[in-house]
Amino acid sequence: MDKVKALFKAASVAYNSGKPHLTNCNELIVACLELLHSKAELREYWEFSKGVSYSVFDDGVSLSRPIRSNLFLDDPDLWPEAIGLAQEVFKKKPSEWDQADKDHLNMIVYTGVMAFAACIDLWQRGSRNSPGTFFEAFAAALVNQSPEKLKLSKHIPLLATAEEEMDAADDDDSSVSTDLVVEKEGIKY
Structure with missing residues (x-):
């Protein structure tokens, strides 16, 4: 083992x-x-x-x-x-x-x-x-x-939902971890 x-x-x-x-x-x-x-x-x-x-x-x-x-x-x-x-x-x-x-x-x-x-x-x-x-x-x-070109990852990017969040969100690395995310050429499902 x-x-x-x-x-x-x-x-x-x-x-x-x-x-x-x-x-x-x-x-x-x-x-x-x-x-x-x-x-x-x-x-x-x-x-x-x-x-x-x-x-x-x-x-x-x-x-x-x-x-x-x-x-x-x-x-x-x-x-x-x-x-x-x-x-x-x-x-x-x-x-x-x-x-x-x-x-x-x-x-x-x-x-x-x-x-x-x-x-x-x-x-x-x-x-x-x-x-x-x-x-x-x-x-x-x-x-x-x-x-x-499918890719599996473990993170879903967080999208800003309010205009002020968009102004404050300069960091593209904001994401939440999950089990599986399927991505095809930049599109996450």
């Missing part, structure tokens, strides 16, 4: 400083998948009547949160090819993605985030915010691959 913690820190630092960090995220996900594969068993947990099944990682002491079996790529050896395909999808505009592309990207994001979350569940209990933080970083790393 020390390796996972160090890789998480490296990905977080790169993300928070606005640097490219997809490589950091990939290294973290592979480390999580390998740790889960070697130290825990993925076993069936529950199947709902509509055919949706959940599994959990079981290390003999604790259980992870339930994981959708059909969305989770549990073999660490398959991750490099899967993330490579995702990077190919991101070379296309989102309007050009077919359903298979969308399903693959969904599986990539789900697997990456849930592999990290399962490690936290099993071996770092009490670190409740880390999975959400990693989701933000990984989503930003993937979106930043888009040819449409």
Whole structure:
């Protein structure tokens, strides 16, 4: 788990400083998948009547949160090819993605985030915010691959609402921190 913690820190630092960090995220996900594969068993947990099944990682002491079996790529050896395909999808505009592309990207994001979350569940209990933080970083790393010049950040600029505030507001750096902001060529959504 020390390796996972160090890789998480490296990905977080790169993300928070606005640097490219997809490589950091990939290294973290592979480390999580390998740790889960070697130290825990993925076993069936529950199947709902509509055919949706959940599994959990079981290390003999604790259980992870339930994981959708059909969305989770549990073999660490398959991750490099899967993330490579995702990077190919991101070379296309989102309007050009077919359903298979969308399903693959969904599986990539789900697997990456849930592999990290399962490690936290099993071996770092009490670190409740880390999975959400990693989701933000990984989503930003993937979106930043888009040819449409999309960028994810964590800050929304504050806009003056009164004329006197505009006169007094010489500082363009006024912003509020939030989870995710999508920006396209200077336009924040």
